[in-house]
Amino acid sequence: MKGSVMGSGVFEDRYNPGMENTPPTSRRTILKSLAGLGMAATGLTSCQSNSNLSNSGIVRKAKAGAQYMGQFAAAPLERIRMGFIGTGARGSGHVAQMLLMEGVDVVAICDNHAPAADSAARRCEKAGRALPAVYDQGDEDYLRMLEEVELDAVIVATPWLWHAPMGVAIMETGAHAFLEVPLATTVDDLWKLVDTSETTGRHCMMMENVCYGREELLFLNMVRQGVIGEVNHGEGAYIHDLRHQVKEIERGEGTWRLAHHITRDGNLYPTHGLGPIAQMMGCERGLDRFERIVSFSSPARGRQLEAARDWPANHPRNQQKYICGDMNTSLIRTQHGRTIMVQHDVTSPRPYDRLNLISGTKGILAGFPTRVALDPEGKGAHGWTKGDGLKPIYEQYEHPLYVQVGEEARRAGGHGGMDFIMLWRIAYCLRNGLPMDQNLYEGAAWSAVSPLSEASVASLGEPQRFPDFTRGRWEATPELAVIGS
Numbered sequence: 036m037k038g039s040v041m042g043s044g045v046f047e048d049r050y051n052p053g054m055e056n057t058p059p060t061s062r063r064t065i066l067k068s069l070a071g072l073g074m075a076a077t078g079l080t081s082c083q084s085n086s087n088l089s090n091s092g093i094v095r096k097a098k099a100g101a102q103y104m105g106q107f108a109a110a111p112l113e114r115i116r117m118g119f120i121g122t123g124a125r126g127s128g129h130v131a132q133m134l135l136m137e138g139v140d141v142v143a144i145c146d147n148h149a150p151a152a153d154s155a156a157r158r159c160e161k162a163g164r165a166l167p168a169v170y171d172q173g174d175e176d177y178l179r180m181l182e183e184v185e186l187d188a189v190i191v192a193t194p195w196l197w198h199a200p201m202g203v204a205i206m207e208t209g210a211h212a213f214l215e216v217p218l219a220t221t222v223d224d225l226w227k228l229v230d231t232s233e234t235t236g237r238h239c240m241m242m243e244n245v246c247y248g249r250e251e252l253l254f255l256n257m258v259r260q261g262v263i264g265e266v267n268h269g270e271g272a273y274i275h276d277l278r279h280q281v282k283e284i285e286r287g288e289g290t291w292r293l294a295h296h297i298t299r300d301g302n303l304y305p306t307h308g309l310g311p312i313a314q315m316m317g318c319e320r321g322l323d324r325f326e327r328i329v330s331f332s333s334p335a336r337g338r339q340l341e342a343a344r345d346w347p348a349n350h351p352r353n354q355q356k357y358i359c360g361d362m363n364t365s366l367i368r369t370q371h372g373r374t375i376m377v378q379h380d381v382t383s384p385r386p387y388d389r390l391n392l393i394s395g396t397k398g399i400l401a402g403f404p405t406r407v408a409l410d411p412e413g414k415g416a417h418g419w420t421k422g423d424g425l426k427p428i429y430e431q432y433e434h435p436l437y438v439q440v441g442e443e444a445r446r447a448g449g450h451g452g453m454d455f456i457m458l459w460r461i462a463y464c465l466r467n468g469l470p471m472d473q474n475l476y477e478g479a480a481w482s483a484v485s486p487l488s489e490a491s492v493a494s495l496g497e498p499q500r501f502p503d504f505t506r507g508r509w510e511a512t513p514e515l516a517v518i519g520s
């Protein structure tokens with residue numbers, strides 16, 4: 036299983052029959068930018084072609100021996116031998132929280148930055164556990180870890196371009212892959228993950244923690260109980276002022292995330308706002324699926340202004356052109372004609388917001404701050420209920436999962452407890468041989484918003500069709516239920 040890591044090459048898919056799309060994104064151009072910025076080399080190579088698109092341009096033939104993973108459940112594991120790749124800001128938190136879970140052994144840690152790997156390993160020792168095997172010898176040392184250590188599951192929290200090749204390698208060595216958001220940045224790489232999961236029979240779950248937020252769980256429960264009637268529209272966003280990343284030169288997201296803003300223009304990080312809304316709507320499982328998307332970006336200003344504020348004129352940060360529009364607004368139309376707006380802005384001085392809005396024939400639920408307006412009898416809903424007024428709503432509709440582990444999750448921390456609940460569920464489902472709450476195809480569809488929005492922005496808003504990663508089987512998988520434990 037040694038050898039070169041997969042790359043996506045030039046983005047060649049045609050999502051729209053009869054329409055040539057050559058979006059600006061390619062791993063190669065991003066790597067060039069990384070090199071230009073003196074950022075870490077990644078060793079990724081390009082290699083892909085897209086010869087087996089069907090006539091519709093949105094479905095690919097399954098590989099020999101593939102199985103549908105919609106409700107896939109693996110054999111139960113009494114204890115989980117878990118490995119980690121990437122123990123920076125995010126991955127180190129995953130290690131700390133997994134040490135709290137019953138039946139989980141942290142047995143291997145990999146990070147190409149030795150102090151990050153070492154500090155995660157020491158954390159295990161401090162928790163009274165055995166010291167895990169450490170792999171810190173460069174970009175591809177994770178391959179050695181996968182070869183040498185017998186692992187049941189591996190959590191990946193590395194820069195985005197590594198998610199897909201690492202996910203493929205993990206599944207090919209027989210472990211389940213749990214990848215940070217997004218699953219991948221190109222449609223080609225998303226298909227690669229789908230094919231590998233289907234042929235190896237291993238989980239490939241994107242770890243969308245926001246699906247486990249208290250408000251998101253509450254809304255899911257209310258939607259499933261029919262409180263807002265027939266759902267017809269949703270809105271999600273990632274609005275987070277991350278301009279400080281322009282200052283990060285040695286460590287941190289600024290060392291790799293910025294390169295995406297130099298080479299790509301679109302909705303670069305869609306899944307936090309979108310995932311929970313898509314689950315409420317039952318997209319890619321049972322009720323509906325994403326069908327097409329249109330996308331527009333505003334002018335790109337914030338990163339350039341920030342670079343000018345932080346660095347002298349001749350600094351590399353000031354010699355780059357940041358092309359990703361400050362605000363990207365994308366609109367998804369589902370197969371049943373419902374709509375979802377998805378926004379991305381990490382460059383403007385705005386308070387954090389994910390919108391988290393879902394609207395139906397009997398009412399509307401929204402976030403930031405949590406608000407509810409209901410009209411069960413058709414008499415009108417012209418004001419929001421919020422703050423203390425929501426007490427009866429929480430009493431009636433608090434999600435059973437939150438009732439069960441919310442207190443423990445709040446104590447553990449991590450985005451208000453959502454990280455803990457997600458990791459708790461992953462461990463629980465693996466140990467009990469249950470399907471994951473977010474399946475392979477949901478992760479792929481939510482992640483596809485990035486490359487498809489880039490294609491739409493590049494073609495001045497031409498609609499782009501979503502691949503059907505389920506190959507027509509999404510209706511066979513029930514929508515996510517309101518799960519207890």
Ligand SMILES: NC(=O)c1ccc[n+]([C@@H]2O[C@H](COP(=O)([O-])OP(=O)(O)OC[C@H]3O[C@@H](n4cnc5c(N)ncnc54)[C@H](O)[C@@H]3O)[C@@H](O)[C@H]2O)c1
Nearest residue numbers: 121122123124125126146147148151174192193215287288
């Ligand atoms: N779900 C969430 O709420 C959330 C929050 C933050 C970050 N994230 C995601 O987590 C991932 C990591 O983000 P972060 O903030 O921790 O970034 P980071 O830069 O702090 O950490 C990334 C780590 O990966 C390591 N790394 C890079 N290439 C590697 C390789 N080839 N092999 C082994 N290790 C390698 C780096 O040394 C670093 O320690 C990203 O995908 C990000 O989008 C998710």
